[in-house]
Amino acid sequence: MDCQKHLFSLSDDHHYLNCSFLSPLLQRVEEAGVQGIKGKNRPWETTPDHFFEDSNILRSLFAKLVNAPSAKDIAVMPAVSYGLATVAKNIDPNKGSSIVIAGEQFPSNVYAWKRFCKNNYCQLKIVDPPEGFENRGEKWNERILDAIDSNTLLVALGNVHWTDGTLYDLKSIGTKTQKNDAYFVIDGTQSVGAMPIDVQEIKADALICAGYKWLMGPYAITLGYFGPKLQNGIPLEEGWIVRKNSEDFSGLVDYEDDYQPGAQRFDMGERSNFILVPMMIEALNQILDWEPQHIQTYCKQLTADLENDLPEYGYQIEDPEWRARHMFGIRLPKSVSLEKLQHKLDEHNIHVSVRGSAVRISPNVYNDEQDIAMLYNVLKDVTSDT
Ligand SMILES: Cc1ncc(COP(=O)(O)O)c(C=O)c1O
Numbered sequence: 001m002d003c004q005k006h007l008f009s010l011s012d013d014h015h016y017l018n019c020s021f022l023s024p025l026l027q028r029v030e031e032a033g034v035q036g037i038k039g040k041n042r043p044w045e046t047t048p049d050h051f052f053e054d055s056n057i058l059r060s061l062f063a064k065l066v067n068a069p070s071a072k073d074i075a076v077m078p079a080v081s082y083g084l085a086t087v088a089k090n091i092d093p094n095k096g097s098s099i100v101i102a103g104e105q106f107p108s109n110v111y112a113w114k115r116f117c118k119n120n121y122c123q124l125k126i127v128d129p130p131e132g133f134e135n136r137g138e139k140w141n142e143r144i145l146d147a148i149d150s151n152t153l154l155v156a157l158g159n160v161h162w163t164d165g166t167l168y169d170l171k172s173i174g175t176k177t178q179k180n181d182a183y184f185v186i187d188g189t190q191s192v193g194a195m196p197i198d199v200q201e202i203k204a205d206a207l208i209c210a211g212y213k214w215l216m217g218p219y220a221i222t223l224g225y226f227g228p229k230l231q232n233g234i235p236l237e238e239g240w241i242v243r244k245n246s247e248d249f250s251g252l253v254d255y256e257d258d259y260q261p262g263a264q265r266f267d268m269g270e271r272s273n274f275i276l277v278p279m280m281i282e283a284l285n286q287i288l289d290w291e292p293q294h295i296q297t298y299c300k301q302l303t304a305d306l307e308n309d310l311p312e313y314g315y316q317i318e319d320p321e322w323r324a325r326h327m328f329g330i331r332l333p334k335s336v337s338l339e340k341l342q343h344k345l346d347e348h349n350i351h352v353s354v355r356g357s358a359v360r361i362s363p364n365v366y367n368d369e370q371d372i373a374m375l376y377n378v379l380k381d382v383t384s385d386t
Contacts, residue, residue, distance in 0.1 A: 018351045018362055019326070023216045032279045036277075040274070051241065054272065058074075059223075062209075064288060065292070066198065067198040067201070074226075077223070080108040084185070091230075096152050099122055100154070102127055104161070109187045112156075125147050136322070140322075153183065156186075160190050160323075165190075166322060174203035184206075188209040189208075195214075195293075195296050196292045205230055208224045216283040221276045226263035295364065303372060305376075313379065315332065317329075330359050331359075350374055
């Protein structure tokens with residue numbers, strides 16, 4: 001794959017290596033949003049079918065991306081916190097007495113479980129990484145596996161750690177979780193789109209994924225896969241459109257007890273959003289055309305030299321086998337202060353994030369060698385500036 005910057009409207013003066021924060025917009029996604037806004041000037045063109053058609057297209061695209069058995073397994077939501085609250089509302093608290101999460105996980109995937117544990121007298125087991133960098137990713141995965149036992153009710157992880165890209169072996173963790181009859185819940189926000197994932201292979205009961213990062217969509221739309229164990233649940237809201245026969249607008253006051261089949265019942269109110277949904281569709285069409293494994297390879301090739309050379313200057317970085325290629329954290333040498341590095345990065349319009357104890361670098365297909373060379377020079381120079 002070649003650099004895809006021409007499909008975006010990025011300025012040449014900025015080196016944007018921060019997709020983990022917020023992706024830039026593809027031009028085709030922007031155009032879909034503009035058309036969505038303009039469509040409201042001609043409300044007579046919107047028909048009852050439009051409330052369903054695009055949402056269903058969106059479901060099938062996301063189902064394809066994560067290998068869900070059916071488009072009906074997908075819900076359209078506003079945020080990861082909403083998706084995880086939906087899961088928390090629908091798990092059976094009698095199935096276990098502990099919830100396993102990783103240390104320093106993104107807060108949306110922590111607060112839901114803290115609340116659940118408080119309300120249900122459950123133990124929250126937070127599995128921290130080991131000290132030091134020797135086989136850190138491997139040992140962290142072992143610790144997580146060790147924390148899962150017959151008392152486990154639910155395991156909630158990301159597919160990569162959101163601060164530094166540490167990879168979790170979801171296949172092994174999912175297998176152990178299933179063996180212990182516990183729920184397996186994944187926040188896919190920091191890699192679905194840029195890395196392949198298969199909900200059936202990892203045995204996920206739910207996978208929730210914000211749209212505005214690696215899925216390259218707009219803010220305030222999230223997609224969720226819900227497996228068979230959760231599909232008969234109760235939604236957070238009691239929206240009219242998720243009820244059976246809601247397609248028949250003339251019969252909406254024939255109130256229905258049943259929901260639409262599958263995970264559609266978990267859709268947010270006004271999920272047919274005529275601006276955000278077409279944008280998200282365009283973004284997913286583009287990602288499916290590129291294919292996530294090619295995005296991963298592109299990022300790997302782009303950053304290979306940088307990753308090889310950084311340890312020479314005292315930067316610490318996870319072993320490649322245990323980290324993603326589209327996002328990775330580096331820890332600074334003692335001689336480099338974060339303030340000084342941030343100042344230098346700002347001076348050169350290089351955009352990365354500091355999360356937890358890591359400087360997080362997250363390239364994507366719009367980045368080129370020039371972006372990486374600029375970053376490399378700053379990281380190198382700052383070590384000799386002391
Ligand atoms: C791993 C992860 N999950 C979720 C989110 C967003 O959560 P929410 O949609 O609840 O705001 C982020 C945002 O940075 C994230 O990094």
